[in-house]
Amino acid sequence: MDSDLHGGTRIAVLIDADNTSPKYAEALLEEVAKYGSPTIKRAYGDFSSQQLSGWTRELNARAIRPMHQIAFTTGKNSTDSALIIDAMDLLHAGNVEAFAIVSSDSDFTSLALRLRESGRKVYGLGRKNTPSSLQNACDRFIALEVLMTDAQEEAADEKVLDRKGGDRASEEKSAQESPSLNLQSALTKAVNATADDEGWATVSQIGNHLNRTHASFDPRNFGHGKLTALVQAQPYLETRGEANTLELRLKSPRKAAAAKKATSRRRAPAKSQGADATVEAPSEAPVETPVETPVEKPATPKVTVTTRTRAAKKTTAPQD
Numbered sequence: 001m002d003s004d005l006h007g008g009t010r011i012a013v014l015i016d017a018d019n020t021s022p023k024y025a026e027a028l029l030e031e032v033a034k035y036g037s038p039t040i041k042r043a044y045g046d047f048s049s050q051q052l053s054g055w056t057r058e059l060n061a062r063a064i065r066p067m068h069q070i071a072f073t074t075g076k077n078s079t080d081s082a083l084i085i086d087a088m089d090l091l092h093a094g095n096v097e098a099f100a101i102v103s104s105d106s107d108f109t110s111l112a113l114r115l116r117e118s119g120r121k122v123y124g125l126g127r128k129n130t131p132s133s134l135q136n137a138c139d140r141f142i143a144l145e146v147l148m149t150d151a152q153e154e155a156a157d158e159k160v161l162d163r164k165g166g167d168r169a170s171e172e173k174s175a176q177e178s179p180s181l182n183l184q185s186a187l188t189k190a191v192n193a194t195a196d197d198e199g200w201a202t203v204s205q206i207g208n209h210l211n212r213t214h215a216s217f218d219p220r221n222f223g224h225g226k227l228t229a230l231v232q233a234q235p236y237l238e239t240r241g242e243a244n245t246l247e248l249r250l251k252s253p254r255k256a257a258a259a260k261k262a263t264s265r266r267r268a269p270a271k272s273q274g275a276d277a278t279v280e281a282p283s284e285a286p287v288e289t290p291v292e293t294p295v296e297k298p299a300t301p302k303v304t305v306t307t308r309t310r311a312a313k314k315t316t317a318p319q320d
Contacts, residue, residue, distance in 0.1 A: 009036030011123070012096040014087060015064070016103035017045030017055050018079045020126075020144070024102075025058040027147035028125050032100045035123060040096060042067050042086065044079045084111050091118055098123065101138070104130040112137035124215070132216075141216040183222055184236060186214055191237075191250055199249040200240075203228055206248070 013032055032038050041064045045052050048070070059066050067086070069078045083101075090096055099115050101108050104126035112122045112134065124130070124138035128145055135141040187206070190213070194205040207227050210217045224230040231237050231248050239248045 009098055010039045010096040011036045011098045011100050012040040012090050013038045013042070013100045013102065014083050015043040016079060016083060016105060017043045017052055018077060019103050019105050022054040022058045024144045024147065025062050025064070028102055028144065029062055031125065031142055031147050032123065036098055038100070040090065041065060044069055044083045046070055046079070080105065080107050087111055087115065091115060091120065097121065100125060102126065106131040106134045109133045109137045135216040138215045140211055142218060143216070143221060146218060146220040181214060181217065184234070186210060186217065187231065187234065187237065188250060191248065195249060200247045201249065203231060203246045203248065206231065
């Protein structure tokens with residue numbers, strides 16, 4: 001969130017009711033209020049249609065001005081055209097400093113780019129499967145599903161209010177199949193881009209960089225309410241300091257490898273000594289055995305000699 005957008009900034013909230021569920025009305029207005037004052041609130045659609053009947057109560061309760069647009073031709077949507085025309089009128093009137101475009105339709109990509117070229121902040125609010133072209137065209141993009149979780153509202157199945165035919169359906173299908181933001185890659189690049197000579201970067205620097213490079217980035221998409229909690233939960237990041245002055249840097253894989261190698265070296269001598277002791281033990285036994293064997297062998301010849309002596313005495317006795 002940019003600090004210069006508190007309170008005084010006037011924001012025009014333009015809602016594509018054909019493409020947005022009314023259950024998000026309260027939550028999205030609360031989100032927009034974080035960035036400034038929503039002085040203009042308009043919802044565009046064919047409110048005579050049964051599909052938009054749920055918006056009637058929300059329009060009255062949230063002081064949202066209905067901009068009724070009749071669908072003159074099947075397969076064509078006049079809502080988009082009316083919203084774009086009003087946005088350009090508001091731009092040239094100079095009544096607002098920022099725009100909040102509430103839609104998941106990539107047809108508003110060119111509008112978002114045009115408003116930013118004129119020096120206006122553009123906030124996009126749509127479903128998570130909103131095409132990346134619209135998400136990246138905004139200064140910041142917020143997923144509506146995340147707002148429902150933060151507002152602690154009851155989960156409900158969203159009915160897709162699609163009135164543009166197969167083109168939008170196929171576009172949203174491809175968006176669903178596209179890979180989501182790689183958090184580790186995004187944080188690593190942000191740290192490398194903002195770190196000082198020692199590799200440390202502040203959380204505010206990381207947040208500002210991510211908002212510039214990834215308009216759809218939101219810590220709540222990754223299960224954390226604040227960026228501080230998100231970075232502290234990453235095993236590949238090292239942090240220091242308190243919440244307001246928290247700094248982080250990448251953990252060096254070289255240091256981890258060196259520490260592991262040093263540990264293995266310290267254990268190596270103990271293992272080699274044990275192996276030597278095992279080898280020496282059996283080598284002493286064979287040395288003692290040959291020494292004892294020669295001592296016993298001379299005993300046999302002595303017995304033989306004694307026997308021969310007695311025999312000699314017996315033979316000489318008769319001669320006497």
